[in-house]
Amino acid sequence: MNHHRKYPIRLRINGQDREFAVEPWVTLLDLLRDRAGLTGTKKGCDHGQCGACTVLLDGKRINACLTLAVMHDGHALTTVEGLADGEQLHPLQQAFIDCDAFQCGYCTPGQLCSAAGLIAEGEAKSVDDVRELMSGNLCRCGAYPQITQAIMGVMGIDGTPGEGEKPFTTGPVLA
Numbered sequence: 001m002n003h004h005r006k007y008p009i010r011l012r013i014n015g016q017d018r019e020f021a022v023e024p025w026v027t028l029l030d031l032l033r034d035r036a037g038l039t040g041t042k043k044g045c046d047h048g049q050c051g052a053c054t055v056l057l058d059g060k061r062i063n064a065c066l067t068l069a070v071m072h073d074g075h076a077l078t079t080v081e082g083l084a085d086g087e088q089l090h091p092l093q094q095a096f097i098d099c100d101a102f103q104c105g106y107c108t109p110g111q112l113c114s115a116a117g118l119i120a121e122g123e124a125k126s127v128d129d130v131r132e133l134m135s136g137n138l139c140r141c142g143a144y145p146q147i148t149q150a151i152m153g154v155m156g157i158d159g160t161p162g163e164g165e166k167p168f169t170t171g172p173v174l175a
């Protein structure tokens with residue numbers, strides 16, 4: 001592969017066909033933000049650790065910072081900009097507002113796309129499942145109880161917000 005050459009790719013982004021000419025090293029995240037003008041998808045760590053860049057690729061959640069745009073010719077993407085139906089918010093967006101599930105909001109687009117992917121996967125049956133399956137999305141503000149509550153509400157899962165919450169430690173447990 002010639003690293004200076006641009007390769008034509010076609011993506012269906014939020015229901016619209018878009019064409020790009022990209023160098024082979026351009027990540028999907030940078031394509032979305034810098035070339036498609038969709039800055040809703042956020043760059044947190046840029047190496048797969050925070051989930052801020054989560055989008056749906058053919059309906060499945062992925063970290064857009066960890067994949068190259070050129071690999072996805074012909075595929076369909078949904079970003080946070082594509083979740084609402086016109087003026088009508090996606091149920092998850094409404095639930096995040098109702099539950100006060102964000103503070104600075106930087107992680108929120110990734111949280112929303114990840115939650116949409118989680119619901120589509122159909123694996124989560126309990127509060128703990130939701131927490132586990134959302135564990136790839138970090139929120140430095142610590143809005144996790146509200147985020148979990150919002151997702152549970154949309155899924156119709158019963159459970160006390162914060163149930164199963166464990167003490168948070170960042171390293172070796174001090175004696």
Ligand code: FES
Nearest residue numbers: 044045046051065
């Ligand atoms: S920016 Fe992609 S996981 Fe952090």
Ligand code: FES
Nearest residue numbers: 103105107139140
């Ligand atoms: S709301 Fe601030 S990082 Fe999540």
